[in-house]
Amino acid sequence: MPSGRPLVFGHPPGVIPAWRARVREALTAGATTPFYLFSPAPVAEILQRFEALNFGRPATHWYSTKTQPLAAQLRWWRNQGRPAEVVSESEWRLVRECGFPVDQVLINGPAKHHWLPAVCADGMRVNFDSLAELTALLPYARRHRWRTGLRLLTAAEFDPEQPDFPTQFGLTPDEAALALRRLQRAGLTPEVLHFHLRTNLSDTAAHRQALAEVAAFCRSVQWWPRCVDVGGGLPPAHTLGRGGRSLSAGHNPATYEPLARMMREALGEFSGLEEIWLENGRAILAGSGVLAVRVLDVKERRGVRQLICDGGRTQHALLSVWEQHELVPLAQRRGPVTLTAIHGPTCMAFDQLTRKPFPRSVRAGDVLLWFEAGAYHLPWETRFSHGLAEIWWEESPGQFERQRGPDPIRPPATPATR
Ligand SMILES: Cc1ncc(COP(=O)(O)O)c(C=O)c1O
Known part of the structure; x- marks a missing residue:
């Protein structure tokens, strides 16, 4: 990670002050660090941006449950009549408990034949991921009149860490052709063709390539x-890669217009297409939360100031391995800056949110805010040494509720252990 170059996250004026105000109110309401604070206001704002786009067809945005499996956020989404996408039994049960009707849930993900029969319902929407899955689930699909789709593995989808290798998801074109014939014979012609490429796509090129391949498959x-489901994968605004480059620069996240333009062009190839579905997780949800941690101790060695905090990467922000997010003190701290490493409390050098120039005036007791914590923070939190952090939620402007208390690793006291 660069240590001297200033990092530019580009939050519009007002965003950081608004989060500082929310965190102060949550602290007044009883929040104890470390805690996550989430609010639906940024989600509403970004949805407006997505819904202003012209994709050339009516577009539906599905909530990516894996990205932020938070009941309060899911209920807010459902109260607006919006649907959700799930990839596991656990996510299915969560969205059903949050009141999503069966036909407002899209079931994706691999190896679903190992859990779907247990929760089978009439009219489920299922995108098949493999031939074995289809064989096992076809009787259920027929009996319960499922609305079906196929996930296609295109060449645009590969393991981002080793691009020579494909991902493990979806059906190859040959398998998809076979699956299509079997579904047609069963009277369950799919209505959806789905792909999801990977996360943090740097521009629209991979989507364009995938759509061209999908069109070629359909022609063949x-x-x-009836519907193309292009998955998620857009990077959120205001996050940087480890080298300091904006992850979303290729998408113009102020409008996301390059994506819409590319879709309008690419979807011209599709005959009879009625709808487009999108499942963006991090682009929609990352900005809906912050992580608040408190400085417990301050050290200085070999030219680096080190802040030891009560939360950090290992427990609360695994994403900091790949990404850099804005991190600011809650109180305005001014004066000279010095290279500072911000650590969590666990016994691992790995436990470091960031290392960057930071005001020397920051001291033990200060609260620090780590931004864009609304995506892939809760799913990847750990209980390492300390247990789980509190979760707070802004139910309405200025009204904060604790959704989860601190969850220590010691077991609850029982008569046998007391
Ligand atoms: C099928 C599917 N849809 C949507 C998403 C959301 O991806 P992102 O958060 O990158 O938009 C994922 C993430 O893994 C996924 O697997």
């Missing part, structure tokens, strides 16, 4: 879906 099997 002489079948066109």
